[in-house]
Amino acid sequence: RRRRYAPRTRQGCLTCRARRKRCDNQRPICHTCTRINAECRWPDKLQISDDRRGANSLQNQDRSTVILSNLESLDTETNNLDVSLATDLNTTEASLERRLLTYYIHTFIPQVTLVQSSSNFFTSLYIPMAFHHTGVMDAIIACAAAHLARSVLGPEKIQELNAVVIQRQQQAREFVTKHTQRPERPEWEECKLEVVVVLLLLIGLESQTGGRSLRWMQRVNCVRQLLQTYPATATKMWSEWDADCIQRHFLHHDVMALIMEDVLDSETKTNLSNRSDFFQRRNAAQGVDCLLGLSRNLFSIITQLRSLPNRDSQLIDMDAPEFLKLETDFSNWKYDHEMASTLDLNVRLDLIALSECHRLAALILLYRxxxxxxxxxxxLASQIMCIVSRITPSSGVLSALTPILFLAGAELNSEVDIALCAARLKSIREASKMMNIASVEEVLRAVWKERLQNRVRIDWLEILRARRWTFSLG
Incomplete structure (x- = not known):
């Protein structure tokens, strides 16, 4: 069948013009629109006046109609663009958060903990907690981003990750402030231990970024006060294992703070250091601690050093019962043989060596x-270096050697031992990306320079006091 061509008409109804069909110009409804059952629309009649103002008015009206139509179209496109951008940004942030969380679980945690087991509270407690409390998630993402920023190449990626660290750290601080300044809220007791977890993670973040201010010690003291003030709540709202995990994490940072307390003046030290008396509960932990190894009980004994007089005090008595008891406890302390017997041979030997280093470092703290x-x-320092040399170079135990090498390195006299200590610290820093080790190396270099070149024995406390530094060794 041959198709008939219908030329476009410039007359007739608007419907036929739009459809490019011939119109018979029958008003009010043409035959074509009647046949297809369409709405027949006709253009409005124009009243053309001899006055030019009428034409201008009509022209302006048409122009206004066009502009209004364009603006409405632009607003619609802009709104659609805003929604699209917001969706893209949310998708990007969610994707980055997933990548950082994966990095935290599979890369960060293995590098900063001794063993990977079900008793590792970073994975078994903190990760599930992060999906229920935004503050915990923010602190975890900040730690992951800070660690990853030390590994990536390119200033743009580093800048992006540092921005994430700043943003998430601020959000974690706001979470802590929200739940500590308004404890009258009903959910206060339920969130208390989450607040403690956020503070503990932020203390660890200070170690990652190499912070040298008092902020980390203030947070340690804040956690101490929370755990001492609300022990009944912790027992009631949480299982004994959950509360014990958090207390063990705090015990690690508490001993790191104890090492640095003598740097402070007497007034500041009084405000920031108090004896932690809440570790007398039955040990609910199962397996090797991911931060303390086999030395959990030893760390509890180390906190008793706060009961002794200050090293600058005139009341030091070598025959004091407190001193003799601690000296005996440190000298006779033994690791848990039953717990160690369940470990792989190489891991067991490394953890036993670490626990012996902890014991000798505790004696250094006491005798100082x-x-x-x-x-x-x-x-004692030479003994520690001899034991450290037997630890497997690829062992996870190396992440716990920083405080030990700091205390031992500051007392070494042998150039061979000093070189070994410096090499071990460098390898640990490069592997773990923990920037507090850079501060440790800087202080020890100053101590060794005076000792080897000038034959002057200078104490690391004097260097830290002169520079007004306090940094976590954790």
């Missing part, structure tokens, strides 16, 4: 307070 025992320090 008593001038008549200072002669023991170089020998």
């Amino acid at each position: 307070r008593y001038p008549s025992r200072l002669y023991c320090l170089p020998h």
Whole structure:
């Protein structure tokens, strides 16, 4: 069938013009629109006046109609663009959060913990908690971004990750402020331990970024007060294992704070250091601690050093019962043989070596307070370096050696041991990306320079006091 061509008409109804069909110009409804049952629309009649103002008015009206139509179209496109951008940004942030959370679980945690097991509270407690409390998630993402920023190449990626660290750290702080300044809220008791977890993670973030201010010690003291003020709530709202995990994490940071307390002046030290008396509960932990290894009980004993006089005090008594008891406890302390027997042989040997290093480092902390025992320090430090040399270079135990190498390195006299200590610290820093180790290296270099070149024995406390530094060794 041959198709007939219908030329476009410039007359007739608007419907036929739009459809490009011939119109018979029958008003009010043409035959074509009647046949197809369409709405027949006709253009409005124009009243053309001889006055030019009428034509201008009609022209302006048409122009206004066009502009209004364009604006409406632009607003619609802009709104659609805003929604699209917001969706893209949310998708990008969610994707970045997933990547950082994956990095935290599979890369960060294995590098900063001793063993990977079901007793590792970073994975078994903190990760599930992060999906219920935004503050915990923000702190975890900040830690992951800060660690990853030390590994990526390119200034743009580093800048992006540092921006994430700043943003998430601020949100985590706001979470803590929200739940500590208004404790009258009903959910206060339920969120208390989450607040403690956020503070503990932020203390760890200070170690990652190499912070040298008092902020981390203030947070340690804040956690101490929370755990001492609300022990009944922690027991009631949480399982014994959950509360014990958080207390063990705090115990690690508490001992790191104890090492630095003598740097502070007496007034600041009084405000920031209090004895932690809540570790007398039955140990609910199962397996090796991911931060303390086999030395959990030893760390609890180390906190008792706060009961002794200050190293600058005139009340130091070598025959004091407190000193003799601690010296005996440190000298006779033994790790948990039953717990160690369940481990792989190589892991067991490394953890046993670490626990012995912890014991010798505890004696260094004790003897530093008593001038008549200072002669023991170089020998203890050399013993530590001998044990450290037996630890597997790829072992996860290396992440816990920073405080040990700091205390031992400051007492070394042998150039061979000093070189070994410096090499171990460098390898740990490059592997773990923890920037507090850079501060440790800087202080020890100053100590070694005076000792080897000028034959002057300078204490690391004097260097930190002169520079007004306090940094976490955790």
